[in-house]
Each structure stands twice: as C-alpha cells, then as structure tokens.
Amino acid sequence: MLALIFVTPLWDALESRRLKASADPRKRVKWYVKIVVASWLLAALVVWISGGWRSVMTIGARAPWMPSSDAARGFAVGAIFSIVALQIVMLLKLRGNEAARRKLAKAIASLWFILPVTREERRWFFFVSITAGICEEIVYRGFLMHYLIGAPAALSVTLAAIVSSLIFGLGHIYQGVRGAIGTTILGFVFAVLFLITGNLALPILLHAAIDARTLLMIPEGVDLAPNATA
Numbered sequence: 001m002l003a004l005i006f007v008t009p010l011w012d013a014l015e016s017r018r019l020k021a022s023a024d025p026r027k028r029v030k031w032y033v034k035i036v037v038a039s040w041l042l043a044a045l046v047v048w049i050s051g052g053w054r055s056v057m058t059i060g061a062r063a064p065w066m067p068s069s070d071a072a073r074g075f076a077v078g079a080i081f082s083i084v085a086l087q088i089v090m091l092l093k094l095r096g097n098e099a100a101r102r103k104l105a106k107a108i109a110s111l112w113f114i115l116p117v118t119r120e121e122r123r124w125f126f127f128v129s130i131t132a133g134i135c136e137e138i139v140y141r142g143f144l145m146h147y148l149i150g151a152p153a154a155l156s157v158t159l160a161a162i163v164s165s166l167i168f169g170l171g172h173i174y175q176g177v178r179g180a181i182g183t184t185i186l187g188f189v190f191a192v193l194f195l196i197t198g199n200l201a202l203p204i205l206l207h208a209a210i211d212a213r214t215l216l217m218i219p220e221g222v223d224l225a226p227n228a229t230a
Helices: 002-021 027-050 053-057 070-094 098-107 119-149 157-170 173-197 201-212
Strands: none
Touching: 002 027, 002 119, 002 157, 002 173, 027 053, 027 119, 053 119, 070 173, 070 201, 119 157, 119 173, 119 201, 157 173, 173 201
C-alpha cells in the first residue's frame, strides 16, 4: 500500500517528464510497453501476496447503503453500465462532427504526451487500455480494498472504498489535478460496482472500455502536442 501511495505516483511523474522531453519518434510505444510490463508484474505480485486469483477477484463485504435485493443490485449495475455505453455511442456519433471533435480534443489536450498518434501507437494504446482495466482493478480494488478492510487498517467498507479511490486518483496525478479528481471519482464507481456485484468482472470491463474510448475521440494521425502541426 505504501508503494502505491508513494512509489507509483513518483515513478509516473518521472516517466511523464521523460516522455515529454524525449525526441525519440517511438517514445510512446516504448512507454506503452513499459506500462504493460510493469502493470502485469504488479498485478501478479499482489495476486501472489493475496493468496490467489479468487482472493482478489471476489469480495463478500457489504455496506449499509448498498442495495439489499437482487433486483435493486441489478438496477444499480445496469444504470452504471448504461451510462458508460451511452457515452461510447455518443462518441461514435460525434466523430463526423468537426466542431464536436475539436471540443473533445481540447478537453484531453493536456494528456498529449501519452495519447497515440500513429497506427502502431493506437494498437499499443488499446493493449494498454485492456491491461489497465485488468491490472489496475486487481491492484486498486481486488487487493487494496481487501487490505484496507482487513488487519491492520480495519476500515469500514465505505471508508475502504473511499481511501482506495483516493489512492487510485493519486496514482494518476501525472494527468494533472483535474485528471486525478476524475480518476478518483471513477475509482469510487468501480469500487461500488465491485461491492454490489461481489466480483471484479464488471469493473474490469468498464475500466477497459473507458480507457479505450480515447481511440474513438482522436482519429489516427492527430497529434495534440502544443508544437505539433494541425
């Protein structure tokens, strides 16, 4: 947990600075490869520490505010899933709208240094999205929430969901304050889904889909770097 709080954000900050300053034309691909390898190694480590896949993929803890009936749980899960699916559909519809595309590009322009431009980069970015969906959910929900609920922290289920989400947001501080806040909120949504369903499957699916939607927002060949040509 201490590594997730202190080491990961520092590593990301240093890597981001190096990525922005690099003139290597394949710098993004190399960074994507590094992220994929590091993520899977970290996920494998926490699975080993936790005693196996089942220990991180499922959870039986409950909170007083959580829906108790199967129908209520199904409605909550369906509502969250529908919101994400609707966003993806809207992005698909906006691809042909030049004004909307410019607005979307402006909204994520601060992340230009990690956004894919070439076809090769887009392929690797998709792989990074799948990796993040699986590995980050295993680490920040599957491992971290169990750790915070158990000894020595012994937090309540609600507080564990909040703290794990804050640590998740801190791990994305390289995206700026706004990005870290947005990631924290998303992390809490994933934590709620994990608790309601008792399984990481849906959070993994939604996490990967949300990350991969960037490929729908930015067409191939578009570089949002400040000094890039239009």
